[in-house]
Amino acid sequence: MRPLLITGADGQVGFELRRSLVSLGDVVACSRAELDLEKEVDILASLEATRPAVIFNAAAYTAVDRAEEDVARAIAVNGVAPGVMARWAADNDCVLIHYSTDYVFDGTKDSPYVETDDTNPRSVYGKSKLQGEEAVRAAAGRHLIIRTSWVYGHHGHNFLKTILRLAGEREALRIVADQVGAPTSAALIADTSAHITEKILSNQNVGSGIYHLTAQGSASWYDYACHIVDNATQRGFGGLLPANKIEPISTSDYPTPAARPLNSRLNCAKLMDCFDLQLSPWQDGVEKVIGQLAKAN
Numbered sequence: 001m002r003p004l005l006i007t008g009a010d011g012q013v014g015f016e017l018r019r020s021l022v023s024l025g026d027v028v029a030c031s032r033a034e035l036d037l038e039k040e041v042d043i044l045a046s047l048e049a050t051r052p053a054v055i056f057n058a059a060a061y062t063a064v065d066r067a068e069e070d071v072a073r074a075i076a077v078n079g080v081a082p083g084v085m086a087r088w089a090a091d092n093d094c095v096l097i098h099y100s101t102d103y104v105f106d107g108t109k110d111s112p113y114v115e116t117d118d119t120n121p122r123s124v125y126g127k128s129k130l131q132g133e134e135a136v137r138a139a140a141g142r143h144l145i146i147r148t149s150w151v152y153g154h155h156g157h158n159f160l161k162t163i164l165r166l167a168g169e170r171e172a173l174r175i176v177a178d179q180v181g182a183p184t185s186a187a188l189i190a191d192t193s194a195h196i197t198e199k200i201l202s203n204q205n206v207g208s209g210i211y212h213l214t215a216q217g218s219a220s221w222y223d224y225a226c227h228i229v230d231n232a233t234q235r236g237f238g239g240l241l242p243a244n245k246i247e248p249i250s251t252s253d254y255p256t257p258a259a260r261p262l263n264s265r266l267n268c269a270k271l272m273d274c275f276d277l278q279l280s281p282w283q284d285g286v287e288k289v290i291g292q293l294a295k296a297n
Contacts, residue, residue, distance in 0.1 A: 001025050001026070001053065001201075002051055002053035002094075003025060003026040003053065004025055004026070004027050004052055004053065004054050004056065004197070005027075005030065005047070005050050005054070005056065006027065006028070006058060007030050007035055007037065007056070007057050007058060007085075008032065008057070008058035009030055009031050009034075010031040010032060010033075011058055011059065011062075011156060012153045012155060013099060013151065013186045013190060014029065014056075014058040014059070015156065015186065016153060016186040016187045016189065016191075017056055017058060017190045017193060017194075019187075019190065020187075020190040020194040021190075021194055021197065023194075024194060024198060024201060025053075025201070028050050028052065030046060037059055037081040038073065038076040040080075040084050043081060043084045043088075044084065044088060047085070051092065052094055053094060053095070054094065054095045054197055055085055055094060055096045055097065056193065057081075057082055057096065057097065057098045057099060059077065059081070060129070063125075064103070064123060064256075065257040065258045067123065067128065068123065068258050069257075074124055074125060075124075075128045075131065078125070078129050078131065078132050079128045080131075080132075080135070081132070082096075082133075083132070083139060086098070086135060087139045087141075089141045089142070089143070090141025090142075095144070095200055096141065096142070096143045097144045097146065097196070097197070098132065098144070098146070099146050099147075099189070100129050100145050100147045100148075100210075101125075101126065101148065102147060102149040102181060102261060103122075103123060103125055103126035103129060104121050104130045104133065104147065105117065105119060105120065105121070105261055105263075106121070107122075107261020107264060108263065109263055110263070111265070111267075112263075112266055112267040113263075113267060114212070114267045114270070115147075115209070115210040122258075124258065125258060133210070141208075142208050143208050143209075144208065145210045146210075146211050146212075146213050147213070147266060148189055148214055149182055149184055149214050149264045150182060150183045150224075151184055151185075151189065152183060152184075152186065152286075153186035153187060154292040154293055154296070155186070156186075159183075159224065159225075160183070160228055160286065160290070164237065164293070167228075167229050167232075167241050168237075168240055168241075170241065172241065172245045172246070172247065173225065173245065173247065174249045174254070175225045175246055175248065176220070176222065176248075176249055176250065177221065177223075177248030177250070178251055178262060179221055179261070179262050179264065180218050180262070180263055181261075181264030181265055182214035182216070182217060182218050182219070182266070182282050183286055184213070184214045184215045184285065185215065185286070185289060188213075188279065188280065188285055189213060192213055192271075192275075195277055206274075207274065211268075211270055211271040211274070212267060212270065213266075213271055214265075214266050215279060215281060215282035215284070215285055216268070216280065216282065218282075222246065224286075226243040226246055227286060230243050231286065232290050232294075235290055235291060236294060
C-alpha cells in the first residue's frame, strides 16, 4: 500500500498524526526543516519520491500577528503550497486532507458557523488560509478541508502552556473575555483524522468538501484560562495564582496587529453525521493535556 504523508510533522497536529496514523500503514512524516513549503520544486520532489495515498497537510504559517508584515511567506505556505499538493493529488489518485481555520470567518455571526457560511477573513493569516482552501477546491481532486480552532496539545507552543507558565510567574493576569470558541486538542484532530482515513483506505465513499472539527461546547479565552488554572491546581501544579486573580478584559483592551474573530464557534454536525462519530467536550481534552504535563513534570 502507498504510504501516508504528513507535512508539518513537528507541529502540534502533525506530532499527534504521527501517533494516530501508525496503525493504518507506513507513515512518512516531514518536518518544516525537511520539506520547505515555500518552494514548489521541493514539494513536488517530495511527493514524487513518496507517492502517498493520502497527504495530511498539517503544515502552516501560524504566526498570526507576524503575518501582517510577513505577507509573502504566509501566502506562500498557507495559500500557494496547498494548491501544489492538491494538483499533484488530483493527478495521482491521492486524497488530500488539508487543515484550515476559523479565521476564514470575520466572527460577526451570532451562532456557530456552518461550512456553507460566507467567508470574510479580517487578517493576512485568515486570507492566506482561505486562499489555500480555494486552491485545494480548484484542483478538483479528492480532498477534505478540515477547519478547526484554538488548537493546543502537550507538544509545541500554545495558549494552555503559556497560561500555565504565566500563572506561575505573575500575581495577576488579564485575559480577553469577548472572543468565544472551542479549545480543541491536537489529539482530537488527529484521532478524528485517523477515523476518516480508515474509511478512505477501506474504499468507503468519503465525500470531498469542507468539514468543521472542534471539541464540543464553547468558552472565552478568559473561561479557558480559569479552567486551566483550576484544573492544574487540582492536579498538583504548585505556585499557580488562583483563578480569581485572572481579570476578564475586552478585545479593545488588548490590541494586536491582526484582528481576531469574536465568534470562532464552528458547527460540527456535518462531520459527526457523515463519519458517525461524537466529539468530546473541550474540557475533556484540556484536562487530559494538563494530566500529561503533570506526569512530565
